[in-house]
Amino acid sequence: MKMKIFGIVGRSGNGKTTLLEKLIPAITKQGLSVSTIKHTHHKFDLDKPGKDSYRHRDAGASEVMLASSHRWALLHELRDEDEPEVEDLLERMSSVDLVLVEGFKHHNHPKIEVYRPSHERDALWQEDDTILAIASDENIDVKDRSLIDLNDENAIADFIINYLQIIPSGASSS
Numbered sequence: 001m002k003m004k005i006f007g008i009v010g011r012s013g014n015g016k017t018t019l020l021e022k023l024i025p026a027i028t029k030q031g032l033s034v035s036t037i038k039h040t041h042h043k044f045d046l047d048k049p050g051k052d053s054y055r056h057r058d059a060g061a062s063e064v065m066l067a068s069s070h071r072w073a074l075l076h077e078l079r080d081e082d083e084p085e086v087e088d089l090l091e092r093m094s095s096v097d098l099v100l101v102e103g104f105k106h107h108n109h110p111k112i113e114v115y116r117p118s119h120e121r122d123a124l125w126q127e128d129d130t131i132l133a134i135a136s137d138e139n140i141d142v143k144d145r146s147l148i149d150l151n152d153e154n155a156i157a158d159f160i161i162n163y164l165q166i167i168p169s170g171a172s173s174s
Contacts, residue, residue, distance in 0.1 A: 003090060004098050004164045009105040009131065010114035011121040015150065016102050019114055019135065022153040023100065023160075030161065031168035033096040037089055039103030046075060097166055110163060114150065115140075133159055 008016050008023075020036065027034050047054040047064075056064045057077055064075045074092075078084075086107045090099060101109065105124060112133045113125045117140060125131040125145060133146035135156055140147065148155050160166075 003093070003096060004166055005086070005090065005101055005109050006098065006160045006164060007101040007104060007107070007109050007111035007130075008114060009103065009111045009124055011119065011124070014114045014116050014119060014121070016114050019150065019153065019156070020100060020102055023157055026153040026157040027098060027100075027161065030157065032098055032161070032166060033168075035093055035096045035099050037086065037093075037099060037101045037104070039101070046073065097168060098160070098164070112148070112156065112159070116150075132163065 008020055010016050017038075024034050024036070047057065047066075053064045053066050053075070057075060062077055062079075066073045066075070086101060086104055086109065093099065101107070105111070105128070108130055111128070111131045112135050113123065113128075113131045115123050115125070115134050115136045117136065117138050123134070125134055125142065131145065133148055133156075134140070134142045135148045135150040136142075137150045146159065148159055
């Protein structure tokens with residue numbers, strides 16, 4: 001099964017992560033399974049210097065897997081490799097009904113932009129046809145796009161589910 005993906009984009013500080021925190025439960029309560037991919041422009045580390053797994057990576061391991069009875073994580077060092085594309089990351093994920101992608105604004109998947117005019121930052125949607133709707137906390141003219149209240153996560157969830165025509169993996173299509 002090819003997983004459906006939908007992006008949440010916007011300038012830094014506009015509330016993408018806050019929206020995702022509300023959007024994930026709004027989608028899962030409709031019987032859909034959801035995973036996320038978060039893009040960051042920052043160098044990040046999930047590991048701590050001095051820990052065994054950090055020492056493995058520091059010694060040159062390409063990948064280090066951490067596992068417990070509660071969760072597991074795979075840390076992959078890029079070293080001199082290019083940053084992976086969304087498709088490459090999706091191949092490593094377990095199958096779900098929907099993958100929400102925060103960031104990766106230049107990738108060619110459907111998106112909603114979180115836009116707050118009061119932040120006085122340029123909108124992305126005016127230059128990007130893959131942005132289908134704008135989630136905003138103000139009533140603005142979005143021309144041929146859909147405008148959705150940023151504070152109505154259920155309306156945003158419905159927009160995504162309807163656009164992608166997702167049926168929960170456990171439901172029949174009759």
